[in-house]
Amino acid sequence: MGDDTSQTGKRDRESTERRIVSAVLDLMENEGFDAVGINAVAARAGVSKVLIYRYFGDLEGLMRTAAEQLRGITPDISLRVVECANEHEQLSPESLMRCTVLELRRSVEDNPLLRRLLVWELTEDNAMTRLTTELREESGLDQTEAFSRLLAELRPDNNTDVPALLALVTAGVFFLSLRSDSVRYFNGLDIRSDEGWQRIADAAADLMRHL
Amino acid sequence: MGDDTSQTGKRDRESTERRIVSAVLDLMENEGFDAVGINAVAARAGVSKVLIYRYFGDLEGLMRTAAEQLRGITPDISLRVVECANEHEQLSPESLMRCTVLELRRSVEDNPLLRRLLVWELTEDNAMTRLTTELREESGLDQTEAFSRLLAELRPDNNTDVPALLALVTAGVFFLSLRSDSVRYFNGLDIRSDEGWQRIADAAADLMRHL
DNA sequence: ATTTTATGTTACCGGATGGTGACATGTCAA
DNA sequence: TTGACATGTCACCATCCGGTAACATAAAAT
Known part of the structure; x- marks a missing residue:
């Protein structure tokens, strides 16, 4: 019973x-x-x-x-990014990037099924991976859209290629998160610790200073 | 015969x-x-x-x-990065980053066995993946070392966290390269075309302008 | 020439896999 | 009550897997 x-x-x-x-x-x-x-x-x-x-x-x-059943597995972190950025400091390109990295990492870290899917999509092409890939693509575009909008408000005259930038950053976060399941260090960084990810987020944020 | x-x-x-x-x-x-x-x-x-x-x-x-037999599978692109940067423009933080992305991508793209290994290392933990992971880590540290040295020559006063930055960038390039085997677009970018990668490399290079 | 050893092949084992046919039984309509 | 049908079980198939014993033979040592 x-x-x-x-x-x-x-x-x-x-x-x-x-x-x-x-x-x-x-x-x-x-x-x-x-x-x-x-x-x-x-x-x-x-x-x-x-x-x-x-x-x-x-x-x-x-x-x-x-x-x-997997619709909704792809994280929408737009809201949390803004929250995060407003929480610790005022909204700025730097804080936007830092929080994007950190929240993205957290959402992957907290979701074992998502991690499994991300790896699976790298190796197999079947009905399931095709669908989840599609969902991920949509969600990524939304995320990019939100980032672009916020950045345009903060720096109306910037001409950053946000899709290309976020593609590289999210791909990087994905890979490092997946990798941390099997290996602790990458390029000398402890990618299992919050400190390691702080360094990564800070490095990414630092780059936004040029705006 | x-x-x-x-x-x-x-x-x-x-x-x-x-x-x-x-x-x-x-x-x-x-x-x-x-x-x-x-x-x-x-x-x-x-x-x-x-x-x-x-x-x-x-x-x-x-x-x-x-x-x-796999010793040497991990690419050492330090030389080619410098060549590339000197070839098309003068050496600068921007060109350094752009060429790092492009050469890294090329070396992964040209090496199917390396791609297979990168995926394998995400899923299995055995004698082979442990070794290749180790080799990759060493090579990544060398790469970071070379990048740091060059950057220090160009901008002696910068305090960029090169290991963290390169970790994110190489991880991003790895993931996008692997992903391009099964899916053509990521975040709207055509990651199978040179144009898509140019945008990514440019976006990464653009970020170095803050130096 | 004869024995020993290294190299190679054949045939088999137990176990797991994806897949199917035959059967049992609960449920519901005529 | 009887018959049709949906739901569920059991037994079996061929095939592949990693692994092993028994055997055949070429090459080297005696």
Whole structure:
């Protein structure tokens, strides 16, 4: 008792499908993407794998369905960036950049599933990665838009290539966050510590002084 | 005829070992790291897999040996950066940064095995990734050292945190290069085209204007 | 010439994988 | 009550995996 659907747990297709999809996400997050196989999913869902084929066709169909659950996985940090910048100092290009780096890092660090997805997108091309890649691209453009707008308010005459700049910075934060899972140091910096990330954020912020 | 060791191909342990190790690198580069298994290696080397166990113990032993062949895989671009900067414009913090980005990108782009390794290091922790990670770290520190020295000559009074800055930039270039293998656009930029990379390099260079 | 040793091959093992057919049973309509 | 259908289980398949024992043979040592 106490199970998700202990009463209707039997012969309830909806509940079963939900358990299967949850098992996929659970496996991805905790065991890694190559642990997501028919047998493993069925076992973790506590369900016969035949049902997976019946309800989702094949593994790709399951993935496609599971991917729908991932809408919203990509972080929208625009709000938090502004909060952060206003919190510790007044809003400025420097604080904007510093907080972008720090909040971006935090959102990746706090989200194991997102990290798994970012790596997966580097290695596989399937229904799931295509969708999450798309979502990420949209969210990145939003983020860039917000940054551009704020920067234009602060420095109306600047002609910074914000998309290119943010592409490099977010890519850098992504890579360093992912890397910190397996290796502690990168270029001598401790990328597992807040101090290391402070240095990175400060270095990035420092560059905005030219405005 | 024409084969590497057609004359001594039979019952020549050295030659056989070399073929096995080559098969590992070949598979990694062309099929990806999870294609590297005992059976696949033996098949590609045209050799019975029993020999792999006899000569290398197990898969990890093979990996350790193969990793030795990877010394030198990490690019040293210090020289080319200076060449590049002197070529198109005079040496300056801006040109230094621009050429660092472009040369770094080129070296990753031109080296499929390096790209595979970079991804692998994000997902697995074994004898091979530990070694290549170490090598990369050393090379990154050298690169940082060279950059710092040049920058100190150009702007003796600057106090830029070069390690932190280069960590973010190289990480960004790595991620975008890896990503371009599977997705064409990132943040609206075409990361498969030279134009896209020009924008990124320019954006990074632009930031150095504050010096 | 004979034995020993190193090199190489064949055939097999247990286990995991993705996938399918046959069967059991709860649910609901006629 | 009876029959149709959806839901779920069990047993099995071929295939691949890493790993090993047994055997064959070329080369070197005696």
